[in-house]
Amino acid sequence: MSRTVIIGIGNDYRGDDGAGLEAARALGGLENGGDPAELVEAWTGADLAVVIDCAHAHDPPGTIRCHAGLGLPPAGHTSTHGLSLADALDLGRALGRLPRRLVVVTVEGAGFELGAPLSPAVRQALPELISRCAEVARPPACPRSGGSRRGSA
Amino acid sequence: MVHRTIRVGGLTRVEGEGALLVRARDGRVNDLQLRIYEPPRFFEALLRGRAFTEPPDITARICGICPVAYQMSACQALESICGVTVDGPLRDLRLLLYYGEWIESHALHIYLLHAPDFLGYPSGIAMARDHRAVVERGLALKKAGNDLVAAVGGRAIHPVNVRLGGFHRLPDLRGLSERLEHALTLALETVDWVSGFDFPDVEHDYRFLALTHPDEYAILSGDLPGFPVDEWPLHITEEQVPHSTALHSRLDGRRGYLTGPLARYNLNFAKLSPRAREAASALGPVCLNPYKSIVVRAIETVHACDESLRILDRYKPPDAPTVPVEPRPGVGHGASEAPRGTLLHRYRIDDDGLIAEADIVPPTAQNQARIEDDLRVLVEPRLGLPVPELTALCERAIRNHDPCISCSAHFLELCLEQ
Numbered sequence: 001m002s003r004t005v006i007i008g009i010g011n012d013y014r015g016d017d018g019a020g021l022e023a024a025r026a027l028g029g030l031e032n033g034g035d036p037a038e039l040v041e042a043w044t045g046a047d048l049a050v051v052i053d054c055a056h057a058h059d060p061p062g063t064i065r066c067h068a069g070l071g072l073p074p075a076g077h078t079s080t081h082g083l084s085l086a087d088a089l090d091l092g093r094a095l096g097r098l099p100r101r102l103v104v105v106t107v108e109g110a111g112f113e114l115g116a117p118l119s120p121a122v123r124q125a126l127p128e129l130i131s132r133c134a135e136v137a138r139p140p141a142c143p144r145s146g147g148s149r150r151g152s153a
Numbered sequence: 154m155v156h157r158t159i160r161v162g163g164l165t166r167v168e169g170e171g172a173l174l175v176r177a178r179d180g181r182v183n184d185l186q187l188r189i190y191e192p193p194r195f196f197e198a199l200l201r202g203r204a205f206t207e208p209p210d211i212t213a214r215i216c217g218i219c220p221v222a223y224q225m226s227a228c229q230a231l232e233s234i235c236g237v238t239v240d241g242p243l244r245d246l247r248l249l250l251y252y253g254e255w256i257e258s259h260a261l262h263i264y265l266l267h268a269p270d271f272l273g274y275p276s277g278i279a280m281a282r283d284h285r286a287v288v289e290r291g292l293a294l295k296k297a298g299n300d301l302v303a304a305v306g307g308r309a310i311h312p313v314n315v316r317l318g319g320f321h322r323l324p325d326l327r328g329l330s331e332r333l334e335h336a337l338t339l340a341l342e343t344v345d346w347v348s349g350f351d352f353p354d355v356e357h358d359y360r361f362l363a364l365t366h367p368d369e370y371a372i373l374s375g376d377l378p379g380f381p382v383d384e385w386p387l388h389i390t391e392e393q394v395p396h397s398t399a400l401h402s403r404l405d406g407r408r409g410y411l412t413g414p415l416a417r418y419n420l421n422f423a424k425l426s427p428r429a430r431e432a433a434s435a436l437g438p439v440c441l442n443p444y445k446s447i448v449v450r451a452i453e454t455v456h457a458c459d460e461s462l463r464i465l466d467r468y469k470p471p472d473a474p475t476v477p478v479e480p481r482p483g484v485g486h487g488a489s490e491a492p493r494g495t496l497l498h499r500y501r502i503d504d505d506g507l508i509a510e511a512d513i514v515p516p517t518a519q520n521q522a523r524i525e526d527d528l529r530v531l532v533e534p535r536l537g538l539p540v541p542e543l544t545a546l547c548e549r550a551i552r553n554h555d556p557c558i559s560c561s562a563h564f565l566e567l568c569l570e571q
Contacts, residue, residue, distance in 0.1 A: 013214055033217055033310040037261070037292050038299065087278060094281035095289060115199075 004137050005046040005099070007032050007039065009053040009085065015116035016061075016109030019126065020052040022118070023107075026130045027137070036088035040097050049099035050137045052129070053085060054109040054122070061110035061121035064129055066136065068103045103136045105129065173547055175532055182533045186394075187525050187551070200511040205231055205480045205502045209315050212498070212513065217310050218261070218557060221254040221302065222491030223513075224315045225373055226498040230487030231317055233383070234502050235478045242471040243319040244373070245464045249326075250305040250312065251372050251489070252457035252464075256298030256336065257309070258492035259450040259457075262555045263343060264291025267447045270549045271350040287346065290339050294454065297336035301461060304329055319475035330465045337428065337458035344432045344451040356441040357527060361416035362389075362404055362519070364490055370417065370424040370456055372490045378420065383486040385497050389514060402519040409522045412494030413554060414449040415440060426463070429456035443527060443553035450492075450555075480506030491516050493555050517556040524554050 008024025009032045010017040021031050029052075030042050043049035055065065070089065085104070092098040107129050110119035118126070176184040196215055200208055208227040213220035225247060232239060239247065264287070265277030274280040281288040299309035305324045306312020314320045364382075366375035380388050391400035404410040422430075422438040433452045440449055480502055487498040494516025501510040531550050535543055 035217075035299075035310060037265075037295055038309065040292070041296060090278045091281060091288075094278055095285055095292075 002047045002139055003045065004048040004050065004139065005030065005043055006050045006133065006137055007042050007052070009034065009039070009051060013115055015111045015113050016107075016119050016122045017054050017112050019054045019107050019109065019118060019122050019129065022126060023052045023105075023129050023133055027133055036084075036091055039085070039088040040092045040095065043092070043099040043102070044097040046099040048101045048103070048137065050133055051085065051102065051104045052133055053104060053106050054112075055106035056109055056112075057106070059108040061108050061119060062125035063108040064125060064132055065106050065108075066103055066132065067106070068101070070098055070102050105133050105136060173528065173551070175528070175547075177532070177536050180533070180536055182529050182536075185525055185529050185532065187521055187528070197511045197513055200500075200508045203508050205235075205500075205506050205508060206317055206478075208498075208500065208508060208511065209317065210313075213311055213315075215513070215515070216557060218258050219254060219491045219493065219496075220311045221251050221306065221315075222489055222496045223498075224312070225251060225489040226487040226496045226513075227500075228315065228317055228487070229374060229382075229489065230485040230498045230500050231502070232478060232485075233487065234483045234485035234500065235317070235481050237318060237476060237478050239319055239476060242468055243474075243476070245468055246305055246320060246324065247315075248373055249461055249464050250302060250315070252461045253298045253301030253305065255372070255457040255492050256340075256454055256461075257295050257302060258298075259454045260291050260295035260298060260343075262492075263347065263447055263450055263454075264288055264295070266555070267450075267552055268347065268350075270552060271347075271352075271444075271447070290342065294336055294339040294343065297332050297339070297458070300332055301329060316475060318478040319471075319473075321474060323470050323474045326465060326468065330462060333458050333462050333465065337455065337462065340451065340454040340458050341428070341432055344448065344455060347447045347451050348435055350447070352442060352444045354442075355444065355531075357443065357530070359415065359419075359441060359523070360404065360407070360410040361420055362410050362412045362495055363416040363420045364488055364495060365421055366424070368424075370421050370426070370429075370460075374489065377488065377495070382488045382497075385486055385488060385514075386499055386512070389497065389519070391514060391518070400514075400518050401522050402514060409526050410519070411523045411554075412516050412519050414446050414453055414492075414494075415443065416494065417490060418449045418452070425452070426456045426459035428459040429453070443550070446553050446555075484510075493517055493557050494520060515557070517554075520554050520556065524551055524556065527553070 006024055006027050006029030008020035008029055010020040011033060012018040012021055024031055032039050107122055107125050110121050172188040174186045174188055175182060196212060200211060209224040212223040212227050215223055269277050269280045272280055302312055303309040304326060307314035364371035364375035364377060377385060388405050390403050394401050418440055429452050432455045436448055482502055482504050484501045488495055496516055497514040499512040500508055503509040527550050528547055531546060
C-alpha cells in the first residue's frame with residue numbers, strides 16, 4: 001500500500017513561519033517544530049513525503065513553489081535550533097531513511113517576528129498552499145480508494 | 154611584539170548562535186569573550202501583566218530543547234506563592250515529563266553534537282555516514298525521550314499539558330515501560346561507547362551549583378548549596394557585559410561557577426539510581442574533566458530511564474489531574490535542573506492575580522563566565538597552533554558545556570566589536 005506523509009515545518013509563534021504548520025493541520029498532517037530527527041522518523045518508509053515550509057527566498061510574499069526531489073541546496077546556519085531541512089535530508093540519506101519521493105512546498109514569508117500572526121499575503125495564499133499540497137499528495141487514480149494514509153508516522 | 158586576534162565567527166553544533174573573540178599579545182591572552190548575538194527576547198518584560206497561570210506556557214517557548222525545565226521552574230515558583238504543593242502521583246508525572254526531556258536533550262547532545270568531536274567528524278551527519286548503527290541508537294534513545302514527553306505532556310516539543318497545580322488531563326502511560334526498558338539498554342550501551350573515547354587530560358577546579366535533594370538526584374526541586382531556593386536572588390546576581398546579549402552571573406559575588414551535568418554529578422553522585430551508579434563505576438564519584446561531561450550525560454540518561462521505570466511501576470492515577478491553585482499576591486522562587494543546569498525563576502503576583510515581576514536566570518548564562526575561563530586555560534599555551542586547529546579546540550571546549558545560547562540571550566545589547 002502506498003504511504004504518503006504530509007509534514008508541516010515551522011513555529012506558530014514566529015509570524016509566517018507558522019504557515020507550514022497551519023497548512024499541515026488543515027490536511028491532517030504532522031507538525032514539526034524543527035527537530036530533524038523527528039522529521040527523519042516521520043518520513044521513514046514513506047513512498048511520498050510532502051513537506052510544507054515557509055521560505056525566505058526573496059520572492060514576493062505569498063509566492064508558492066514546489067520542489068520535487070531528494071536534493072536541496074545546503075541552507076547554511078539559518079535555523080534557530082541548529083539543523084535545517086537540508087541537514088535532515090543529509091541525515092536521512094546517511095541513515096538510509098529517506099522517503100521514496102519528496103516534494104517540498106513552500107510559501108514565501110513576509111515577516112518572522114516573535115508572536116506575530118501570519119502576514120496578510122501569506123494568509124491570503126494559505127488556501128492555495130493547502131490545495132497545492134493536497135494535489136501533490138493525492139494518489140494517482142486507481143481502482144480502490146483510500147490508498148493514501150496521511151499523517152501517520 | 155606578537156599580536157594575534159582569533160575570531161571564531163559562528164559556532165557550529167551549539168544551540169542558538171554565538172561567537173568567540175580571543176585577543177592575545179606576547180603569548181598572553183589579554184581578552185577573551187564568548188559573544189552571544191542571538192536576538193533579544195524580552196521574555197521577562199512580556200510576562201508582566203499576564204495572568205498568573207500563563208508563565209509555564211509562555212516561558213516554555215524560550216527553548217525548544219528544554220521547555221519542560223521552564224515549565225517546572227515556573228510552576229514551582231508560582232505554586233509557592235499560592236501556597237500549593239504538588240506531590241504524590243502528580244509530582245511523579247512531572248518527574249516523568251522532566252526525565253523525558255533529559256533523555257531527549259542528552260541523546261541529541263551526545264550523539265549529534267558532542268560525539269563527532271571525539272571521533273573526528275565535522276558534524277553528526279558526517280559521523281552518521283560511517284557510524285550508522287551508532288547514530289540510529291542515538292535517535293532511538295532520543296525518540297524514547299520524545300515519547301515520554303509526548304505521553305505526559307501532550308506533544309514532544311513544547312508540551313501543552315502542564316498547568317499550575319498539575320496537568321490538564323491525566324496521561325495514558327500504557328506501553329511506556331517497554332519502551333523505557335529498551336531505552337535503558339540503549340543508555341547503558343551509550344555509557345560504554347562514550348567511555349571508550351580518547352579524552353584530553355584536563356581537570357578544572359570548578360565551583361559547582363546544582364540542586365540537592367535528600368531523597369533524589371535532584372531535578373525537580375531541592376536546595377541550592379548552602380541556601381534554600383527562595384534565597385537565590387540574594388546569592389546569584391546578574392550583570393551585563395558589553396560583548397554578550399546574555400547576562401553574566403555571580404555566585405556569592407564571585408564569577409565563574411559551573412552548573413549542569415558535572416555539577417550535579419559531583420554534588421549528588423550518591424543519589425544516582427542503582428543502575429546509573431553501576432554504570433558510573435568506571436568514572437567514579439568525582440569528575441572534573443569537562444570533556445568527560447559526555448560520559449556524565451550518558452550516566453544521567455541511564456538514571457532518567459531507570460527512575461522513569463521505577464515511577465511507571467509505582468504510579469497509581471490520582472483522583473484529579475490537578476490541585477486547585479488560587480492567586481495570592483506575593484513573591485515566589487523556583488529552581489529545577491534543566492539538562493544544561495540550574496534554571497532559576499522568580500515571580501511577583503499582584504493583587505489582581507497578574508504577573509508584576511519576572512526574573513529568569515538560565516543555566517547557559519550562568520555558565521558563560523566559566524566557559525570563558527575554560528577557554529582561557531585552553532588557548533594560552535596553544536597560541537602557536539594554526540588557527541583552524543585552535544578554532545576546533547575552542548569549539549570543543551565550549552560544546553563540553555552544551556550551551557543553549559538561544560535560551561540564555563534575553564536582553565538587548567547593542568555592541569559592535571570592531
